[in-house]
Amino acid sequence: MAKYRKYITKGILESLHKVPGHSKAPIRRTLMLGKSQIPESKIHLAVHEVNATRKKIPPYTTLHSHNVDEIDLIIPQGGKLVYQIQLEDETYKITAPCTVFIPKKLRHKANVVSGKGIFVCMIMSNKYKTF
Numbered sequence: 620m621a622k623y624r625k626y627i628t629k630g631i632l633e634s635l636h637k638v639p640g641h642s643k644a645p646i647r648r649t650l651m652l653g654k655s656q657i658p659e660s661k662i663h664l665a666v667h668e669v670n671a672t673r674k675k676i677p678p679y680t681t682l683h684s685h686n687v688d689e690i691d692l693i694i695p696q697g698g699k700l701v702y703q704i705q706l707e708d709e710t711y712k713i714t715a716p717c718t719v720f721i722p723k724k725l726r727h728k729a730n731v732v733s734g735k736g737i738f739v740c741m742i743m744s745n746k747y748k749t750f
């Protein structure tokens with residue numbers, strides 16, 4: 620019995636600044652699917668709860684790349700959520716809901732500008748590298 624219980628895993632709260640390419644910010648990060656939770660999964664998945672409605676959040680990510688593709692889902696909650704996305708030398712201001720597909724090796728960063736919502740980061744390997 621309960622042989623599939625291992626496929627249900629609890630989120631792990633993590634400090635943003637422990638993630639390569641990120642610095643300390645008032646953003647709640649929950650690792651939802653990492654190699655410590657379900658080793659056989661090939662996807663790394665983390666959720667970030669952002670709220671910049673009352674206070675501006677200074678930039679917290681720096682330009683970085685991975686050895687695998689990344690997909691970011693940016694989902695607003697109760698209003699407008701704006702992000703600044705940089706892909707190599709191009710910067711875009713986007714309004715959520717929005718999906719950003721980041722091919723492997725493409726340097727990128729994402730910082731909230733204003734609003735409230737959820738930023739889901741999916742990386743297509745649980746053994747990925749950051750450069």
Ligand SMILES: [Zn+2]
Pocket residue numbers: 683684685689727
């Ligand atoms: Zn990344």
